[in-house]
Amino acid sequence: MFEANSTPLFIEMGNSAWKAARATSQTDILVACGRGETTLQLHAWLAQQPEQTLVLASVGSEAEVVALVDTLCEKGYHVMRATTGEAADFKHCYQEPQMLGVDRWLTMLALRSRKQNCVILDAGTAFTLDVLDANGQHLGGWISPGLKLMQHALVSRSERLHVNEEWVPGGLGSSTQDAIGLGCQAALQGVCEQAIERARALLPHADLEVFLTGGDIRYLNLERIGAHQHRPLLVLEGLYTWWREQL
Ligand SMILES: Nc1ncnc2c1ncn2[C@@H]1O[C@H](COP(=O)(O)OP(=O)(O)OP(=O)(O)O)[C@@H](O)[C@H]1O
Ligand SMILES: CC(C)(CO)[C@@H](O)C(=O)NCCC(=O)O
Numbered sequence: 001m002f003e004a005n006s007t008p009l010f011i012e013m014g015n016s017a018w019k020a021a022r023a024t025s026q027t028d029i030l031v032a033c034g035r036g037e038t039t040l041q042l043h044a045w046l047a048q049q050p051e052q053t054l055v056l057a058s059v060g061s062e063a064e065v066v067a068l069v070d071t072l073c074e075k076g077y078h079v080m081r082a083t084t085g086e087a088a089d090f091k092h093c094y095q096e097p098q099m100l101g102v103d104r105w106l107t108m109l110a111l112r113s114r115k116q117n118c119v120i121l122d123a124g125t126a127f128t129l130d131v132l133d134a135n136g137q138h139l140g141g142w143i144s145p146g147l148k149l150m151q152h153a154l155v156s157r158s159e160r161l162h163v164n165e166e167w168v169p170g171g172l173g174s175s176t177q178d179a180i181g182l183g184c185q186a187a188l189q190g191v192c193e194q195a196i197e198r199a200r201a202l203l204p205h206a207d208l209e210v211f212l213t214g215g216d217i218r219y220l221n222l223e224r225i226g227a228h229q230h231r232p233l234l235v236l237e238g239l240y241t242w243w244r245e246q247l
């Protein structure tokens, strides 16, 4: 389909990490190929990749993104940047359309061709919900703190509190770290379950497809979520869809 050296790298600049993927040559399937935290790490990583065309989207500040794109262009890369905008067969409901985060917009772009009612749960730095109906209408969503943000909000307000990366699983914690881990995990689980419930209430007679993405999905009790598809690269899939439609 594409020449290996003519297909771009797809890069999402998230709130705390960047993630990259490339399309396999035979199919439309994306494969994750890089991840890092700083732009310095991104430049070092890019220097080792063959691609010279970059398709990117960023939830960072406009000044940061512009500076990054300028630097990449100076280094000789051809950069295509996706921003929240308009797309055929899909309409989002924000009164100020550009205010919708590009990561959220891209997940819906990736799913709109299904013409299904979709619930999209993204558990990253922030937790986001978006509901897209079968007519391609975005009904709206939620934004709440992600797991780490919740934990750090507690720690930042009290000298006494500390968190662990991992905590002992179970119902109740018998240390501060476990109690915070379990409490925040329960909050994340709760927001996911309520999100699905709310979407069902809005679309009572319709089938709903539930899509999960974001690294913190691993902390969810998936049995309680019910039928779902786990799509770790959903934002990048949307970026790929966007790119295909620019050609
Ligand atoms: N490949 C990975 N390597 C290391 N940590 C990961 C990986 N994937 C996910 N994680 C962990 O999962 C958490 C959530 O991941 P995700 O990539 O969804 O969000 P994020 O990078 O924190 O947020 P954002 O997408 O807003 O930048 C991160 O805090 C990270 O610690
Ligand atoms: C909510 C986040 C931080 C999730 O990554 C991002 O989508 C964003 O910055 N959004 C802008 C605000 C909004 O979507 O309403």
Ligand SMILES: [K+]
Pocket: 014, 015, 103, 122, 124, 125, 126, 214
């Ligand atoms: K995200």
